[in-house]
Amino acid sequence: MSTSPRPAVSVAGVRKAYGKTVAVDDVSFEVHEGEIFGLIGPNGAGKTTTLECVEGLRKPDRGTITVLGLDPFRDVYRLQERVGVQLQQAHLQKRIKVWEAAHLWASLYRKPASDADRLLEQLGLADKRNAWFMTLSGGQQQRLFIALALVNDPELVFLDELTTGLDPQARRAIWELVRGIRARGKTVFMTTHLMEEAERLCDRVAIIEHGRIIDIDTPQRLVDRHCPERTVVLITDDPLAEERFRALPRVEAVTRAEARFTIRGRGDDFVSEVIQCLAEHQVRVRDFRTELPSLEDVFLKLTGHSIRD
Amino acid sequence: MLRGLLQLTWLEIKIFLREPLGALGTIFMPVVVFVMLGRVMGRGPSAPPARVAEFLQSGLPVMASVFIAISAVVSLTTIISIYREGGILKRLRATPLRPQTILSAHVLVKLLFTVITLALFILAGRRFYPMGGDVPVLSFAIAVLVSTMSILSMGFVIASLVRTARFAQPVGALIFYPMIAFSGLFAPIEAMPPALQFIARLLPMTYIVSLLRGIWGGAQWSAHLGDLAALTLIAVACTAVSARVFKWE
Numbered sequence: 001m002s003t004s005p006r007p008a009v010s011v012a013g014v015r016k017a018y019g020k021t022v023a024v025d026d027v028s029f030e031v032h033e034g035e036i037f038g039l040i041g042p043n044g045a046g047k048t049t050t051l052e053c054v055e056g057l058r059k060p061d062r063g064t065i066t067v068l069g070l071d072p073f074r075d076v077y078r079l080q081e082r083v084g085v086q087l088q089q090a091h092l093q094k095r096i097k098v099w100e101a102a103h104l105w106a107s108l109y110r111k112p113a114s115d116a117d118r119l120l121e122q123l124g125l126a127d128k129r130n131a132w133f134m135t136l137s138g139g140q141q142q143r144l145f146i147a148l149a150l151v152n153d154p155e156l157v158f159l160d161e162l163t164t165g166l167d168p169q170a171r172r173a174i175w176e177l178v179r180g181i182r183a184r185g186k187t188v189f190m191t192t193h194l195m196e197e198a199e200r201l202c203d204r205v206a207i208i209e210h211g212r213i214i215d216i217d218t219p220q221r222l223v224d225r226h227c228p229e230r231t232v233v234l235i236t237d238d239p240l241a242e243e244r245f246r247a248l249p250r251v252e253a254v255t256r257a258e259a260r261f262t263i264r265g266r267g268d269d270f271v272s273e274v275i276q277c278l279a280e281h282q283v284r285v286r287d288f289r290t291e292l293p294s295l296e297d298v299f300l301k302l303t304g305h306s307i308r309d
Numbered sequence: 310m311l312r313g314l315l316q317l318t319w320l321e322i323k324i325f326l327r328e329p330l331g332a333l334g335t336i337f338m339p340v341v342v343f344v345m346l347g348r349v350m351g352r353g354p355s356a357p358p359a360r361v362a363e364f365l366q367s368g369l370p371v372m373a374s375v376f377i378a379i380s381a382v383v384s385l386t387t388i389i390s391i392y393r394e395g396g397i398l399k400r401l402r403a404t405p406l407r408p409q410t411i412l413s414a415h416v417l418v419k420l421l422f423t424v425i426t427l428a429l430f431i432l433a434g435r436r437f438y439p440m441g442g443d444v445p446v447l448s449f450a451i452a453v454l455v456s457t458m459s460i461l462s463m464g465f466v467i468a469s470l471v472r473t474a475r476f477a478q479p480v481g482a483l484i485f486y487p488m489i490a491f492s493g494l495f496a497p498i499e500a501m502p503p504a505l506q507f508i509a510r511l512l513p514m515t516y517i518v519s520l521l522r523g524i525w526g527g528a529q530w531s532a533h534l535g536d537l538a539a540l541t542l543i544a545v546a547c548t549a550v551s552a553r554v555f556k557w558e
Contacts, residue, residue, distance in 0.1 A: 055403060057557075080405045090400040093320075093392075095327040100320055107316045108404045132327075 006069075008033045008156050008187040009054055014063030016049050023049040024211040027063070031156075036178065036188040038202035040195065040295070046211040047191035048088055051160050054189065055085055068155060081109055084149030086142075088160040088191075094134040098125055098144055101133065102151060109152040119147045123177065139170030146177055157181055159190040163197060175201050195296040205295070209303050219295050226301050227293035232263045232274050235287040244281055248273050259286070313406055317414040325418060335384060336422060340429045343373055344437050370434065370449075371521045372494055375514070377426050378457040379489075381419040382464035383481040388415060389468035390477035399558045408555055416461055423457050424450065445527060452524040456517040459540035460485065463513065465551035472556070488514035513543045 009031035016023050024046035031037040039047045052058045054065055056072030056079055065072055070079045092101055102116035120126055123143045128136065136144065142162060149157050159178065163171040178201055181188055192198050198205050199219045206216040215222060229252075237259050245254050245263050250270040255262045263274060271290050278285060300306055326332050346369075389412075392398045401411055427450055464481065471477045489495075491505060492514035498506055509515045520536040530537070 057399075057403065077405055077407075080403065085403040087396070087400055087403060089396050091395040091397050092400065093324050093397060095324045096320065100323075104313075104316050104320055105404065108313045108406055110405075 006033065007031060007066075008068060009037075009189060010066045011050070011054065012064050014050070014053060014060045014065060016046075016053060016058065016060045022211055024053075024060075024208075027208070027211070027213050029206045029213060029216055031187060031189050032204075033187050034182065034185060035203040036182050036190065036201055038198045038205040039189075039191045039208055040193065040198045040202075040205050040299075041208035042193055045208045047193075047208055048160055049211075050208070051158060051189070051191055055083070055158055056080070081111060081152065082155050084152060084154035084157040086145045086149045086157075086159045086162060088164070090145065092133045092144075095132045097130055097132060098136070099129045101144065102147060105148045105151045111152055114151060114153045116147075116151055119150060123147045124173075137170075139166050139173070142166065142170075142174060143177070146174070146181075150181070154186065156187045156189065159188060161191055161193070163192070163194065171197070195294060195299060199295045207299060207302060214302050222295065222298050223293050226298045228266045229293060230265055230267075230270050231291040232261075232265075232271060233287075233289050233291060234261050234263070234274075234278075234285045235259050236261065236283055236285045238281075238283045240281070241283055244277055244283070245274070248277055314410050314414055314417075317406070317410065318417045321414055321418045322421065325422070331384075335380060336426050336429070339373065339377060339380070339426060340433050343369075343430060344433050348437065367522060367525055368494070370430075370444075370525055371518060372489075373430055374427065374449075374453045374456070374521055375489060375492075375494065375517060377423055377430075378453065378460055378517070379482075379485045381423050381457055382460050382485060383478060385415055385419050385461060386464045386468040386471065386477040386481045387474055389465075390471055390474040393472065393556065393558060394474055396558070402557045408557075409552065412465060412551075416458070419461060420454055420457060423453065427453055445524060448524050448530070449521070452520050455537065455540055456521060459513055459517065459544045462544040462547035462551070466547050466554070469551040469555040485514075488512045489518075491515065492518040494518045513540060516540050 007030040011030070012028045014027045015025050027046070027050055029037075039050060041047055049058065053060045054067055054072055056067075056076035059073045067079055068082055072079050096104075098120065099117070102120055106116045117126075117129075120129060123146060125140065125143055125147065128140060131140075133141070133144070146159075146162075149159070162178070163174050166174065175197070178188060178190070190202070202219060204216065204218050205222065207214045207222070215226070217225070241261065242254060242256055245251055245261065248265075250265040250267060250273050251263055252266065253264040265273070277283070278288075296306070389398075392401075398411070402408075431444075431446055463484075467481055467484065468477065471480050491498075491501075491509045491512055493509065494514075498509050498515065501509065516536040516539040520533050520540070523533050523536075524530075
């Protein structure tokens with residue numbers, strides 16, 4: 001990821017408490033222009049609070065935030081002209097029609113809006129134009145909210161827990177739409193508690209837990225840094241196999257369940273070492289696969305618990 | 310922002326009409342009750358006694374108007390709290406819409422339906438009641454709108470403070486309906502004990518009843534400047550308060 005000359009969002013030392021509960025504390029990060037940036041963490045980690053401070057909907061107790069060169073709280077109305085927002089758990093009037101919502105939103109911005117009807121078409125809502133909001137499925141509602149977030153042709157789009165509650169198919173369709181937003185040259189700042197979503201969609205992610213940022217980088221580099229372990233799982237009936245695996249220098253652990261071996265080690269050379277060993281001793285294997293750690297594992301490693309706990 | 314206000318107002322009118330029960334209940338039910346009440350009271354075997362006739366002449370129209378205004382306010386507070394609970398307000402807030410624009414749209418919708426209900430009342434009154442033809446309909450309509458505006462502003466404060474729709478309706482009703490008792494609509498204020506008279510002077514409903522009764526009876530606006538001033542003061546003060554305490558979520 002190349003660093004751009006001016007960050008789209010810059011957050012420094014932000015703290016926000018609700019009464020005695022500190023929602024976010026000393027949070028700092030930057031979102032670069034043109035990237036999909038993800039704030040990831042479990043529910044209640046402070047993702048939405050952070051995002052809403054950046055959107056200008058909440059005022060941080062401490063710290064500074066700059067969005068597109070503006071102070072989001074003081075210049076909230078100027079900023080709203082230039083950003084698009086999709087909120088977690090938002091709704092529209094039950095009996096508002098899809099096209100009415102799109103046209104209302106288009107009428108709210110000073111800038112000549114992008115064609116609302118074309119937007120609905122691009123988001124696959126053309127045949128739902130006249131449907132009431134309450135009759136839409138979860139995926140259709142989210143697509144409408146994406147359309148509303150894009151109606152003012154924003155430079156920066158905020159997406160909060162975009163695919164929560166959607167089935168896998170709808171989720172994949174939404175991911176494609178988000179990549180489409182980036183392809184139009186816009187910056188996307190999203191939150192998610194789905195590690196798979198972050199891994200597939202985000203150029204960079206910040207991991208947040210208990211209101212603090214733990215680490216920020218590309219998903220790949222986070223995995224390389226925090227989870228260098230590799231695992232090989234194979235099935236063989238060779239009686240000498242276990243002994244041979246244990247003799248390999250980079251192997252850290254071998255566990256066996258009948259003919260099935262799970263071999264753990266670290267570093268990029270570990271896997272080729274196992275393969276070499278198999279070839280050298282002509283070990284016949286019935287199955288062979290490597291397991292690469294994911295963001296999920298990074299999260300587990302950094303926080304000591306799974307994101308779903 | 311005017312474009313946004315008009316768009317939103319028009320949309321809210323359409324949305325309101327799409328809920329058949331709500332529209333029926335707010336616009337037609339009061340008229341139906343009004344007509345039935347008149348039929349029961351006015352159709353005795355003999356001519357109605359003088360007190361009933363007097364009530365039909367001036368008390369009933371004022372009472373009916375007060376009830377229209379209150380139902381508009383209760384409906385407004387309910388809608389705002391439903392919008393808040395459902396996250397609709399929050400979503401609107403993340404647009405360049407200002408809070409006052411959102412509230413103004415709802416006020417316009419409520420005033421429009423108040424006018425429609427009032428018009429139906431007057432038509433029904435002409436048809437079913439021994440109503441004189443010399444009632445200053447236009448002035449009375451304006452007086453009703455001023456009254457509605459004034460208590461709508463109190464409705465804002467309630468809508469701003471009460472978080473859930475389930476509470477907004479009873480809280481609104483609890484605040485507004487008892488006010489009628491002290492408003493001089495049923496018993497003249499002068500006949501009340503001093504303490505109650507003092508309370509009555511603090512309640513906006515008292516000025517509303519005085520204004521409506523006077524205008525209906527053919528009085529000049531100049532005779533009710535005090536009522537108008539009180540209602541305007543309430544509207545300005547409550548709007549200012551609600552702008553400060555308004556909650557989006």
